Amino acid sequence: GAGVSQSPSNKVTEKGKDVELRCDPISGHTALYWYRQSLGQGLEFLIYFQGNSAPDKSGLPSDRFSAERTGGSVSTLTIQRTQQEDSAVYLCASSRRQGANQPQHFGDGTRLSIL
């Protein structure tokens, strides 16, 4: 596709359940990022993947959060034992490489609501 694709667009789940969010980056983009956007915290970095290098997980808020990127393309963000404070819009972005002149292109996000 032409842009970053995320699914599902909306997810409502009960507290304590696990959720998986998917991101399909722009073809040819080797760098992939996850952010979340919430009213209280604004836009926060979660994790970064670049090619086959070890991911930068420094933004993950707790060990309930994990992410993987298979084959250098599609990425999945998993939240285990969801809490109400996990409610947010989760945004995925990709760029050609991690370089100064490469803007990150964002998907439409997954709106996650924890009941």
Place this chain on the structure above:
Amino acid sequence: ELKVEQNPLFLSMQEGKNYTIYCNYSTTSDRLYWYRQDPGKSLESLFVLLSNGAVKQEGRLMASLDTKARLSTLHITAAVHDLSATYFCAVGYGNKLVFGAGTILRVKS
């Protein structure tokens, strides 16, 4: 830890007027970005600024960067209703972007 501050957080403008949004950041960085977000939509890249004194213009928007002052500005010229959106600055910090809180811009007819 890098901090990014935008002001104002909310801006209500009349069509045809000019205004500037400011983005201050606390630590040296070699890259700064401006994004636009429409309600319920994702972020659209507007500008990439990489060097001191860089100035970029697109339509009624012009962005500049002063790395010594750690300040970027987004200037709006002769605002039109279509510019109504939330504008974010983001500063490159290692592998990530650190975002400002965003400026909600409303252009009134």
